[in-house]
Amino acid sequence: MSEIKLKINGEERAVDVSSDMPLLWALRDKLNMTGTKYSCGIGQCGACTVLVNGTPMRACITPAASIAGMDITTIEGLDSEGEHPVQQAWHKVDVPQCGYCQGGQILTAVSLIERNSNPTDADIDAAHSGNICRCGTYHRIRKAVKLAAALKRGDA
Amino acid sequence: MKTQDNINRRAFLKVSALASGAFMIGVSYRSTAYGKPHEGEKTWEPNLYVRIDPDESITIVSKNPEGGQGIKTAMPMIVAECLEVDWNNVTVEQANLDDRYGRQVAGGSRGTPDGWDDLRIAGTGAMVMLRNAAAEKWGVSPNECSAANGAIHHKKSKRTLTYGKLTTLATKQSVPDAKSLKLKSRPEEFKILGKRIPGVDNKKIFTGTLGYGCDTRLDGMVYAVFEKCPSFGGRVKSANTEQLKGFPGVVDAFVVDGTDDLKGLMPGVAIVAETWWEAQSARKQLQVDWETIQSDSTASYQRQAEALSKEPGKTLGSVGNVDKAFDKAHKVLEAQYYYPFVSHANMEPQNCTAFLHPSGKMELWAPTQNPKSGRGLISKTLGISEDRIHVNMTRLGGGFGRRLTSDFMVEAAWIASKLDRPVQLQWTREDDMQHDFYRPAAWHNLKAAIDKDGKMTAWENHFVTFGNNGRTTSGANLSPKHYPSGLTPNFRLRQSMIPLKVPTGPWRSPGHSAYCFAFQSFMDEIALAGGRDPLEFRLDLLKQRYGETDFNTERAAGTLKLATKNANWGRKMGPNQGQGLAFHFDHGAYVAFVAEVTAQPSGQFKVDQVYAAADAGPVLNRSGADNQVEGGFIDALSTSFLEISFTNGATDQSNFSNYNLLRMNQAPSISVDYVQSDYSPTGLGEPPIAPATPAVTNALFAASGKRVRSMPLGKEGLYI
Numbered sequence: 037m038s039e040i041k042l043k044i045n046g047e048e049r050a051v052d053v054s055s056d057m058p059l060l061w062a063l064r065d066k067l068n069m070t071g072t073k074y075s076c077g078i079g080q081c082g083a084c085t086v087l088v089n090g091t092p093m094r095a096c097i098t099p100a101a102s103i104a105g106m107d108i109t110t111i112e113g114l115d116s117e118g119e120h121p122v123q124q125a126w127h128k129v130d131v132p133q134c135g136y137c138q139g140g141q142i143l144t145a146v147s148l149i150e151r152n153s154n155p156t157d158a159d160i161d162a163a164h165s166g167n168i169c170r171c172g173t174y175h176r177i178r179k180a181v182k183l184a185a186a187l188k189r190g191d192a
Numbered sequence: 193m194k195t196q197d198n199i200n201r202r203a204f205l206k207v208s209a210l211a212s213g214a215f216m217i218g219v220s221y222r223s224t225a226y227g228k229p230h231e232g233e234k235t236w237e238p239n240l241y242v243r244i245d246p247d248e249s250i251t252i253v254s255k256n257p258e259g260g261q262g263i264k265t266a267m268p269m270i271v272a273e274c275l276e277v278d279w280n281n282v283t284v285e286q287a288n289l290d291d292r293y294g295r296q297v298a299g300g301s302r303g304t305p306d307g308w309d310d311l312r313i314a315g316t317g318a319m320v321m322l323r324n325a326a327a328e329k330w331g332v333s334p335n336e337c338s339a340a341n342g343a344i345h346h347k348k349s350k351r352t353l354t355y356g357k358l359t360t361l362a363t364k365q366s367v368p369d370a371k372s373l374k375l376k377s378r379p380e381e382f383k384i385l386g387k388r389i390p391g392v393d394n395k396k397i398f399t400g401t402l403g404y405g406c407d408t409r410l411d412g413m414v415y416a417v418f419e420k421c422p423s424f425g426g427r428v429k430s431a432n433t434e435q436l437k438g439f440p441g442v443v444d445a446f447v448v449d450g451t452d453d454l455k456g457l458m459p460g461v462a463i464v465a466e467t468w469w470e471a472q473s474a475r476k477q478l479q480v481d482w483e484t485i486q487s488d489s490t491a492s493y494q495r496q497a498e499a500l501s502k503e504p505g506k507t508l509g510s511v512g513n514v515d516k517a518f519d520k521a522h523k524v525l526e527a528q529y530y531y532p533f534v535s536h537a538n539m540e541p542q543n544c545t546a547f548l549h550p551s552g553k554m555e556l557w558a559p560t561q562n563p564k565s566g567r568g569l570i571s572k573t574l575g576i577s578e579d580r581i582h583v584n585m586t587r588l589g590g591g592f593g594r595r596l597t598s599d600f601m602v603e604a605a606w607i608a609s610k611l612d613r614p615v616q617l618q619w620t621r622e623d624d625m626q627h628d629f630y631r632p633a634a635w636h637n638l639k640a641a642i643d644k645d646g647k648m649t650a651w652e653n654h655f656v657t658f659g660n661n662g663r664t665t666s667g668a669n670l671s672p673k674h675y676p677s678g679l680t681p682n683f684r685l686r687q688s689m690i691p692l693k694v695p696t697g698p699w700r701s702p703g704h705s706a707y708c709f710a711f712q713s714f715m716d717e718i719a720l721a722g723g724r725d726p727l728e729f730r731l732d733l734l735k736q737r738y739g740e741t742d743f744n745t746e747r748a749a750g751t752l753k754l755a756t757k758n759a760n761w762g763r764k765m766g767p768n769q770g771q772g773l774a775f776h777f778d779h780g781a782y783v784a785f786v787a788e789v790t791a792q793p794s795g796q797f798k799v800d801q802v803y804a805a806a807d808a809g810p811v812l813n814r815s816g817a818d819n820q821v822e823g824g825f826i827d828a829l830s831t832s833f834l835e836i837s838f839t840n841g842a843t844d845q846s847n848f849s850n851y852n853l854l855r856m857n858q859a860p861s862i863s864v865d866y867v868q869s870d871y872s873p874t875g876l877g878e879p880p881i882a883p884a885t886p887a888v889t890n891a892l893f894a895a896s897g898k899r900v901r902s903m904p905l906g907k908e909g910l911y912i
Binding site: 037054056057058061064065066068069070071072073074075076077078080081083110111112114115116117118123126127128130132133134135136137138139142160161162164165166167168169170171172173174175176177178 | 259260261262388389390391393394395397398399400401402403404406407409415440466467468469470473537538539540541587588589590591592618620621815816819820822823824825826827830847848849852853854855856857859860861862
């Protein structure tokens with residue numbers, strides 16, 4: 037075990053972890069930040085998606101120690117009032133069913149519309165194909181991503 | 193206060209004053225109204241759904257587990273509608289397990305039909321008492337007063353009193369007879385119902401602050417993993433638990449002897465640590481010597497099914513003379529349909545948090561569809577009386593029937609009973625997939641007779657399923673009253689059972705979600721063999737009666753007509769394109785789908801567009817209802833590519849790498865429409881599943897000429 041410093045949602049957090057502890061468990065069990073979800077543990081489903089320097093990463097297979105000092109954004113760090121364009125769009129379209137995958141979906145969308153101000157269906161499908169939704173909200177996610185991009189552009 | 197004198201009513205209202213001056217009103221269910229009072233209580237307690245505070249805040253309690261079916265939004269909408277309050281002022285509270293609520297289950301799509309009357313009574317009764325309170329205060333007739341937007345209005349004198357100002361006086365009003373209440377029932381009367389209302393937990397979901405079962409965090413809590421024998425039912429002979437106790441973070445490691453109940457506490461090894469990762473890391477060094485008790489395999493099931501298919505089986509139901517009808521037939525069609533075992537694969541793997549308080553009270557935080565059943569199992573297994581077991585109901589990261597079984601709850605409780613700290617048992621994805629209660633596989637040997645006009649004169653199904661000791665296993669039964677029973681002059685259902693040692697259970701729309709594929713596909717085969725249009729053939733079949741049917745044929749026809757109208761059924765399609773149709777009835781609702789696909793000669797296909805039509809009575813929450821229909825279709829399409837298989841009594845698949853759910857790029861666009869019939873509303877969590885797969889496979893036939901009679905579709909050379 038050794039202490040590392042993680043920069044999470046703009047805040048520096050000291051955490052004592054083994055060298056192989058994935059970020060997911062450092063967040064959930066060490067810092068009690070439970071917005072990032074465990075589902076597959078092997079980087080297949082995207083429920084644990086966080087942004088590292090703005091890029092979606094799978095927290096379940098990323099050792100916490102390997103990203104010490106980098107900018108980590110979790111779902112808790114987006115907008116605590118739900119006013120980020122992606123959060124607003126997700127609400128307007130009423131995307132969730134069980135909601136368990138949605139934190140990962142939302143962060144994936146945040147990253148996508150940062151890079152691409154007007155994503156097509158194909159762009160959205162490509163960005164989200166690593167994020168499984170067992171309830172089948174894909175159809176709504178597509179719609180919500182487009183709305184979020186429009187909100188961000190200021191034309192919705 | 194009149195509280196006890198109308199006990200014979202179906203439901204009754206009861207009022208109790210709160211210290212705050214607010215009042216609470218609730219509805220009792222038949223089960224509790226006529227049953228024994230909850231132990232420890234001296235009088236009947238009302239079931240509490242509504243709370244109105246003097247500061248005008250309105251709280252509505254949702255009693256059933258929420259796992260994505262939208263019940264926590266739709267049911268309080270019913271109360272708010274009848275209470276005449278502004279939905280934006282409503283706060284919804286999740287109930288915990290409390291016997292005063294009666295049934296608290298997410299299953300059987302029953303939340304809506306069960307709640308419809310009682311919640312309307314709860315809301316309307318409260319509104320009437322508030323109206324009477326205002327009338328009394330003003331000295332006018334209640335008939336001159338009306339309720340709207342959380343206030344009572346007296347038009348003549350232009351006076352208004354908000355609910356928050358009427359609470360004290362309302363508690364003194366006599367309770368109206370439930371039968372005297374005028375309950376809203378039709379869409380034209382609704383202000384809130386029928387609208388698109390976003391989920392009440394959305395904001396918490398979008399900010400990562402919503403607590404699922406696995407998000408429970410308690411002071412001093414430790415984390416556990418539990419290793420069971422990969423081969424179902426296996427027992428622990430020995431394990432290196434002493435060695436594991438020395439691993440970093442490990443708090444304890446011990447063998448659980450368990451029971452023989454596959455749905456209960458199975459034998460295994462528990463490892464408890466300060467963090468889950470440490471428990472799981474220690475588990476990688478775990479060595480267990482298992483004593484296995486069975487070696488079931490998919491290959492063996494297949495061989496047995498082939499042999500049984502040649503035998504007559506047991507006749508479960510017979511109408512007319514099937515054999516004679518086949519002899520006289522113009523054409524006889526025969527086909528075997530097969531579908532494999534599948535897993536629930538909830539996104540949130542099974543977990544439960546438990547704490548045995550020093551007082552002896554067992555407290556649980558459980559993402560369960562069936563909290564009462566979990567409490568019963570824990571009581572039985574651990575010998576703790578039910579009144580000492582408290583279940584906090586968290587949101588579920590998906591249910592689909594998996595969480596109707598309480599194995600994960602009893603495991604957590606057992607582990608907690610060995611510790612003096614709260615413990616969270618968190619299964620891995622692998623545990624979840626390999627210790628599920630699978631939807632059972634089955635073979636349908638179907639045979640139909642048609643006359644020279646293309647009319648179906650006989651239908652026979654030899655259903656080869658799974659069962660032990662003369663009974664089908666959970667989720668593996670088929671009723672002889674089921675479609676097309678009652679619609680054909682000659683009908684016979686025969687059944688054979690393969691014994692099995694792996695656990696099965698309800699999987700979203702149990703039975704229906706599987707066999708509808710066989711029936712609606714074979715219906716297409718029959719229609720086309722007789723030179724008839726699949727829609728016209730199905731509608732025609734619904735017009736004739738040869739005995740009872742277990743569904744309303746007009747409602748079924750209504751959904752078929754609407755879906756096909758919206759899809760412009762029968763229009764000319766492009767090259768490699770086709771339309772497919774299927775419908776089904778289950779859990780009180782009717783759903784028809786038209787799927788349009790483009791199929792390449794390579795086997796690759798795409799579902800271009802889907803048209804859905806549902807009749808579940810009046811739609812309560814349009815957004816939630818659409819979500820269930822859209823999600824149901826995608827769930828079914830996803831599942832049509834999946835398979836769980838067994839070798840040496842253990843599950844072969846382990847994670848999304850070899851049980852790969854549908855991805856966004858494979859998901860179609862779905863448009864949803866409704867027949868808003870006059871019937872009472874029913875749930876939509878299950879009905880959209882069954883007809884989805886055959887709509888797709890029928891479309892594939894129309895597009896490519898390839899008839900799909902077996903799943904998973906990948907083994908048929910199809911991919912998406």
